[in-house]
Amino acid sequence: MGFPLAGVRVIDVSSTFMGPYCTMLLAQWGAEVIKVEPPGGDVVRRIGDVRGTSMGPVFLNVNRGKRSVVLDLKQGGARDLLDRLVAGADVVVHNMRPGAAERLGLSADAVLRVNPRAVHCAFRGFGAGGPYEDRPAYDDVIQAASGMAALQGGAGGAEYVRTAAADKIVGLMGTAAVLAALHGREVTGRGQAVEVPMLETMTQFMLLEQQGGWVFDPPAGPPGYARTASPHRRPCRTKDGHLAVMIYTDAQWRAFFDCVGRPELADDPRYRTIRERTEHIDELYAFLNDEMAGRTTDEWLAELERRDIPAAPVNTVTDLFDDPHLRATGFFESVEHPTEGPLRLPRQPVGFGPDPRPVTAGDGKVSHAPGLGEHGLAVAREAGLDEAEIRLLLASGALGAPRGAAPRTGRPAPRAALGSTGRLA
Structure with a gap:
């Protein structure tokens, strides 16, 4: 390499x-x-x-x-x-x-x-x-x-x-x-x-998913992307903390509805396809937040991983330095x-x-x-x-002499000087 x-x-x-x-x-x-x-x-x-x-x-x-x-x-x-x-x-x-x-x-x-x-x-x-x-x-x-x-x-x-x-x-x-x-x-x-x-x-960068109906000329609808604009789009509160959950595809939603004992929702006209889910995203995300409150973060992580549903804990900047994946990958x-x-x-x-x-x-x-x-x-x-x-x-002063930080020993940083040969050190 x-x-x-x-x-x-x-x-x-x-x-x-x-x-x-x-x-x-x-x-x-x-x-x-x-x-x-x-x-x-x-x-x-x-x-x-x-x-x-x-x-x-x-x-x-x-x-x-x-x-x-x-x-x-x-x-x-x-x-x-x-x-x-x-x-x-x-x-x-x-x-x-x-x-x-x-x-x-x-x-x-x-x-x-x-x-x-x-x-x-x-x-x-x-x-x-x-x-x-x-x-x-x-x-x-x-x-x-x-x-x-x-x-x-x-x-x-x-x-x-x-x-x-x-x-x-x-x-x-x-x-x-x-x-x-x-x-x-x-x-x-x-x-x-x-x-x-x-x-x-x-x-x-912003307009990629936010241009919405304004992609068409004349506009065919408002700008924006309903999923990212939903006030319910936030890390979900669990019994003991918060968890980020991103359920996106038909298969992932079907697995989640089955997980919470509501398999019939997969065939609900509001939630069958990504278009319908996006149109009803506020009520769908509100349902998700209600369900997530019933278990601990670790319980949900284990369950969602088993069902191949993307989820992650909400790390602080400090948490990143102890994240097990980041540690394992060096x-x-x-x-x-x-x-x-x-x-x-x-x-x-x-x-x-x-x-x-x-x-x-x-x-x-x-x-x-x-x-x-x-x-x-x-x-x-x-x-x-x-x-x-x-x-x-x-x-x-057209060229600046080195002004590096002082060495850790506390001695002054070396500056450019003429050696005994006349060559700049």
């Missing part, structure tokens, strides 16, 4: 969640990812940074397996070094607005002029050509604009999903788009520009970070190869998240700069 993206080089000039999630997946599948950070670093470094090391938990998760170089792209010397990196790259990813990308030499035209074989992936809030195209956007804004917040809140008013759903879903779309563009390059020999707009991506990896010590991180879940098991930190690829500018000197040398050029960039 190998890493399917081994040999692919990615220049990641993105920040926060969306772009870094895309490039983390590419890194976990074998790509070399060079994370270009501004002098202050990706702002995510400081979220939950209780140790004061600029290595907060979100950063440690979403930037693992990358190398960090600090460039002040407002300076010409930094942009020249970035051009060198782009010239040797397969993929360039950023989440800047078009005007900022243009000023910093990261527009599609600029990147493809330097490297016509590059895949240029630009995440943006809103697609080109519309009145919102230059507006800033974050996850909450897109959850609202795409209809997700209104749908989540229902009649009680708009609410956000309590995870950065838009950022992560759009990041996944970007990953798929990059892989498609890399395949296209294998066919044509040319790179191309890829635009991944948040609003359009999330609107498509989902959480123990990773020794050079400055942060032992970490427990989720491994990427996709398996590859004849025996498709997911690649892990133990398979030989560096997996820790980088200190700020940790690899800047090495990356500059690999790009062909000599020691004098590097010293000039460091002196001007």
